[in-house]
Amino acid sequence: MAEQDPGFRERRGLKRNLFAHVVESLGARIVKGELGPAMPFPKEADLCVEFGASRSVIREAVKALAARGLIASQTRIGIRVLQPFNWNLLDADVLNWRYSAMPPQQFYGELFEIRRMIEPAAAHLAARRRTRREIAAIADAFARMSRASRIDRSGIEADLSFHRAILVASHNALLLQMGNLIAVGLDIAHRISADSFVVFLPLHEAVYEAIERRDGEAAAAAMQHLLSETHEFMRSRMHALSTRRP
Structure with a gap:
């Protein structure tokens, strides 16, 4: 044939x-x-x-x-x-094309504005609605992040699994569509600073623990803190890279 x-x-x-x-x-x-x-x-x-x-x-x-x-x-x-x-701005390809067309700090700023609107609410819902299987998936993703090397892609894959598992645990089908935004953001972060996920492991752990004990307010606050700190870290890295260029 x-x-x-x-x-x-x-x-x-x-x-x-x-x-x-x-x-x-x-x-x-x-x-x-x-x-x-x-x-x-x-x-x-x-x-x-x-x-x-x-x-x-x-x-x-x-x-x-x-x-x-x-x-x-x-x-x-x-x-x-x-x-x-x-344009379908939730499409991964369109997001990447926008990233290539915009100043990185502007693109990353837009991305984190949306993530800060969506992910804390998703973490709050996940804490209230998650099942045993779903909290196990979040725990597994965090464990893989903890084991991952900062120089390969295993860390970013585990990081993405962590955030997507929280979206799944929110039990809101529309929130699942935000997965591409997170994926593109993490991919860019890995390109700029491969150790970014390692730096913020304790903040990921705080999100996981709040969801595990079904504390929605704490989960939302922990996710907001994680995103704010990550954005500030990446902004400083991007600024440092831009000042090194001739």
């Missing part, structure tokens, strides 16, 4: 990589303002030439961008870039 043909798998992999490249390139251009609502969107044939891609790859990429709210395709009008308020 074709599915078992190594050549077929290789060609499929190349096509997926090219598709991802087209989506990444066009998405970043839109978010940076290089392609805007008042500008004509590149023609399909021109994009095929630019990227060395087939029409099917370009069409798939256009659909992917439309699914993220960046563009829309209409009969007679064609493809047009949408205003930023249409």
Whole structure:
């Protein structure tokens, strides 16, 4: 069967990589303002030439961008870039494109404003609603954070598991959509300072312990403290990095 043909798998992999490249390139251009609502969107044939891609790859990429709210395709009008308020800013790719287009401190500031609005409330709900299985998942994530090396990605994966487990324990499906915001924030933090999660282990532990004893007020306060301290730490690191650049 074709599915078992190594050549077929290789060609499929190349096509997926090219598709991802087209989506990444066009998405970043839109978010940076290089392609805007008042500008004509590149023609399909021109994009095929630019990227060395087939029409099917370009069409798939256009659909992917439309699914993220960046563009829309209409009969007679064609493809047009949408205003930023249409963009799905909870999508991980869109978040990363925004990060690449904005001063890091501005992006990180926006991110933490939202996290401070959402995560303390989630921790409060988790303390009231969590099950034995859910508190065990939070405990396991914290244990993995404690064991993780500060130089590899195991720490950031455990950190993300910790925060996502709290969102799950809140028993609010809408809060789960905030997971991408947290994931992008942690990834950026790891790139800037690989030891950031180690520095704040005691603050994570305070959140976990408050949720474990079902103290909603203490859980919310501990999460607020964790986020405020983390933001200040990362802001100082980003400032130090910016002053070192020529």
